[in-house]
Amino acid sequence: MTEAAELTAVVFRLGGIRMAIDSTEIQGFSGDAGEKMIILKSEGDDLFLPVDEIEEISVIDSGSLRQLPQLLKTEPRGIFWAAVVRGGEIILMADASLAKTKLALQKDIKMEVAG
């Protein structure tokens, strides 16, 4: 019996949105001057990703990774490649290109349809 593949991911919040990056893409962390940064591996200069908060380092079973819906597969192009549900909340799996992209994080961070 083969074991399900696992990946270790760093879970963080950016613009209030819960995201995670595979730890193999991460070089380190920096917390200078109160800023929380994830340093991502890059062929050139280090890529710094300022985040709101680093929440946890989590082992994610590949079986729990969920494909993004079809209508989201082309946009945002390649930045988010899957999602995981933890405690009812969706965590977006991002890749290192997140640090290079200016995304609108400020509007409608989380919309709640009240009952």
Place this chain on the structure above:
Amino acid sequence: MSEENARRRTLLDGATSAFKKEGIVDVEEDKVKLVIFTLSGDYYALYGNDVKEILQNISVFFVPGSPDYIDGIINLRGDIESVISISGFLGVKMSEKSSKSRIAVVEKNGIRSGIIMDSVVDVLDMPLSSIKPQLSSIEKAQKDLVSGEIVFDSKVVAVIDVGGIFARMKS
């Protein structure tokens, strides 16, 4: 005998006339299920066959960088589904979410997504013949999004073609 035939003919003609006058519905006629909903105060309809379920009280998670028509994603029993707003395509103002807001999970041509609705008004079976072709006056930009129209509650209601909406998004 011919007198008898004439009498029968008169009776049948009378019945047919009464049938038409009273608007009696032919029970044998094919029916179609429609979900009537509101968007920005206007009534619209979705084919019941396209609607898998209607959700309320569910958190929608925003996905940065996604197109404007995508409100976000939802956790639907462990699966992730997109939630879209069709207001922009229909040329109506996007409404604030309220306690009456619902999400219809629709599926067509292998694509599945939630559609935000301001409220669900009714789910009903209507005779297929009551769906009329869309008016020629409908805006050209919306023609491929509407498959017909019905009269409901004295209002003309556009029947949304989910396939047309998805095709527009993909293009």
